[in-house]
Amino acid sequence: MAQRAHGANENMTPENSGGYDFVVVSNRLPVDHVIADDGSSTWQHSPGGLVTALEPVMRAADGAWVGWAGQPDLEFKPFVSDGIHIVPVTLSSDEVENYYEGFSNDTLWPLYHDVIAPPSYHREWWESYVLVNQRFADAAAAVSAAGAVVWVQDYQLQLVPKMLRTARPDLTIGFFNHIPFPPYGIYSQLPWRTQIVEGLLGADVIGFQRVADASNFSRAVRRLVGYVTKNPYIEVPGTEVPASEPNDQGQRQPPRRVLAKAFPISIDSSSFEELARRPEIQARAKEIRDGLGNPKTIMLGVDRLDYTKGIGHRLKAYGELLAEGRLDVEDVTLVQVASPSRERVQAYMQLRDEIELTVGRINGDFATMSHTAISYHHHGYPREEMVALYLAADVMLVTALRDGMNLVAKEYVASRFDGNGVLVLSEFAGASDELRRSLRINPHDIDGVKDAMIQAIEMPQLEQQRRMRAMRKLVLRNDVNQWSADFLSALRGSKNGDSVKDSEDPLGELEWTIERIRRH
Numbered sequence: 200m201a202q203r204a205h206g207a208n209e210n211m212t213p214e215n216s217g218g219y220d221f222v223v224v225s226n227r228l229p230v231d232h233v234i235a236d237d238g239s240s241t242w243q244h245s246p247g248g249l250v251t252a253l254e255p256v257m258r259a260a261d262g263a264w265v266g267w268a269g270q271p272d273l274e275f276k277p278f279v280s281d282g283i284h285i286v287p288v289t290l291s292s293d294e295v296e297n298y299y300e301g302f303s304n305d306t307l308w309p310l311y312h313d314v315i316a317p318p319s320y321h322r323e324w325w326e327s328y329v330l331v332n333q334r335f336a337d338a339a340a341a342v343s344a345a346g347a348v349v350w351v352q353d354y355q356l357q358l359v360p361k362m363l364r365t366a367r368p369d370l371t372i373g374f375f376n377h378i379p380f381p382p383y384g385i386y387s388q389l390p391w392r393t394q395i396v397e398g399l400l401g402a403d404v405i406g407f408q409r410v411a412d413a414s415n416f417s418r419a420v421r422r423l424v425g426y427v428t429k430n431p432y433i434e435v436p437g438t439e440v441p442a443s444e445p446n447d448q449g450q451r452q453p454p455r456r457v458l459a460k461a462f463p464i465s466i467d468s469s470s471f472e473e474l475a476r477r478p479e480i481q482a483r484a485k486e487i488r489d490g491l492g493n494p495k496t497i498m499l500g501v502d503r504l505d506y507t508k509g510i511g512h513r514l515k516a517y518g519e520l521l522a523e524g525r526l527d528v529e530d531v532t533l534v535q536v537a538s539p540s541r542e543r544v545q546a547y548m549q550l551r552d553e554i555e556l557t558v559g560r561i562n563g564d565f566a567t568m569s570h571t572a573i574s575y576h577h578h579g580y581p582r583e584e585m586v587a588l589y590l591a592a593d594v595m596l597v598t599a600l601r602d603g604m605n606l607v608a609k610e611y612v613a614s615r616f617d618g619n620g621v622l623v624l625s626e627f628a629g630a631s632d633e634l635r636r637s638l639r640i641n642p643h644d645i646d647g648v649k650d651a652m653i654q655a656i657e658m659p660q661l662e663q664q665r666r667m668r669a670m671r672k673l674v675l676r677n678d679v680n681q682w683s684a685d686f687l688s689a690l691r692g693s694k695n696g697d698s699v700k701d702s703e704d705p706l707g708e709l710e711w712t713i714e715r716i717r718r719h
C-alpha cells in the first residue's frame with residue numbers, strides 16, 4: 200500500500216526558511232495525513248498523476264509545496280518530507296464539503312468533462328471556493344521569495360493566479376489545468392464564468408493538456424472579457440487607477456501578454472520501465488496470470504472510480520461479446536482496478552452501485568467454476584503491483600468519455616519494454632493526440648469498442664510490436680521532466696526583458712535545475 204513519508208517530522212517553518220524560489224500550489228499535498236482505526240496517524244504519499252509528475256522536479260529544485268493534507272480541521276506546521284518542504288493549508292469540514300466535494304467536484308469537474316454528469320450550481324459552494332482559493336494564495340505569497348516562481352495546479356485553484364498577482368506582483372506565476380477546458384457552449388453555463396477566466400488570466404503562462412483546451416479557453420476570454428487573442432497569446436490590458444483614488448497604487452496593473460498553450464503532461468517513464476525490468480516484478484506478473492487460471496488473454500482496465508472513465512461502456516461491450524459467443528470466458532479475463540474516489544459525492548456513490556451491479560451480473564451470467572469473467576478490485580495499489588499488472592495484461596482498455604490526459608495509457612506503454620501488448624484508447628482522452636498507434640475508439644460506439652477488443656486480442660505479435668515501439672519512443676522521450684522543463688522554459692520566456700539580474704534570477708536558477716534533470 201502507500202508508503203510512509205520519510206523524515207516527516209523534520210521542522211521547517213516559513214520563518215526559518217527565508218522564502219522559496221520555487222513554489223508549487225495544489226489542492227492536495229504530495230503526502231496525505233492518514234488516521235488509522237486505532238487513532239494513530241501517519242503521513243503517506245498520496246496517489247495521483249499530479250504528485251508523480253511534480254515530485255522529482257520539487258526534489259531537484261529544493262522548492263516548497265503548498266496544499267491540503269487530505270483531512271478536515273487539522274492544523275499542521277510546515278515540515279520536510281523526502282526532501283520536499285511541505286506547507287499544509289487547513290480546510291474545515293464545511294470547506295471540504297463546499298469547496299472540495301461541492302464546487303470542485305460537483306460543479307467544475309462535471310462541467311469541464313462535457314457535462315457527462317449534471318453539474319450543480321450553488322452560491323454557497325462558490326463563496327467557499329473563493330474563500331479557500333484566497334487561503335491558498337495567501338499561504339503561497341507568505342512562503343515565496345522575492346521574484347519567485349509559483350506554479351499553481353488544476354481546477355480547484357483557478358482564482359489563485361489573480362489573487363497572487365494582486366498580493367505579489369513580483370512573482371512569476373504559472374497555472375496548469377490537468378483536466379479538459381470545455382467548449383464555450385458548455386463553459387458558459389457557469390454562473391461565475393467571468394470570475395474564473397479573470398482568475399486564470401492572473402498567470403503569465405496558462406498550460407492545458409490539448410490544443411483544443413487552449414483554444415476553448417481563448418474563445419471564452421474573447422466572449423467574456425473581449426481581450427485580443429493572437430494564438431497562443433492573450434493581450435491583457437492594464438488597469439488604470441481611477442482619478443478619485445490617486446493613492447491606490449495596489450490596484451494598478453500594467454498591460455501583460457499571457458501565454459495560453461498546450462503542454463501535454465506525462466509520466467516518469469524510465470522509472471516504469473526500470474520497475475518492469477526487475478525480475479521480481481516479472482515474477483509477480485506471472486503469478487497474477489497463474490492466479491487467473493492462465494487465460495489466453497488478459498484485458499485490463501485501471502481507473503479512479505469516476506463517471507468520466509467510461510467503465511460502464513467498457514463492461515457493456517465486454518458483456519455483449521461474451522453473450523454473443525465472440526469471446527469465451529475460458530479464454531479471456533478482464534481485470535478491472537477501480538480505485539476509490541470522492542466517495543461522499545452522490546454521483547460517485549451511484550456510479551459505484553451501477554458498476555458493481557454490472558460486474559456482478561456479468562460474472563453471474565458467464566463465470567465458470569474455474570474462470571472468472573471480471574476480476575474486480577475496488578482498491579488502489581502501489582506502483583510495483585501496477586507495473587506487474589501492466590506486464591500481465593495483453594490488452595489495456597482506456598475508454599474514457601472525457602479525460603484531460605490519462606496517464607494510465609502512458610504508464611502501460613512505458614512498462615511494455617518487451618514491445619508486446621495492445622492499447623485500446625479513447626479518442627476523448629488527451630493521450631490519444633500523442634498515442635496515435637493505439638487502437639483508437641469512440642467509447643460511445645459500443646460496436647466499435649467490441650470490434651477493437653477483438654482486433655486487439657487477435658493482433659499478430661509483429662503488429663503489436665510495431666505499434667508499441669512507436670508509442671514507446673514517444674512516451675520515453677516526452678516524459679514528465681520534459682513536460683516541466685517545457686512549461687518552466689515558457690514561464691522563463693514570458694519574463695524575458697524584465698530587469699532582473701541573472702545571478703539573482705530564480706527562474707534562471709530553476710531552468711538550470713530542469714536542464715540538469717533533463718540530461719539525466
Ligand code: G6P
Pocket residue numbers: 227247248249304353354377378540541
Ligand atoms: C484528477 C485531478 C487531480 C486530482 C485527482 C484525484 O487527476 O486532475 O487534481 O488530485 O484527480 O482526485 P482527488 O479529488 O482525490 O484529489
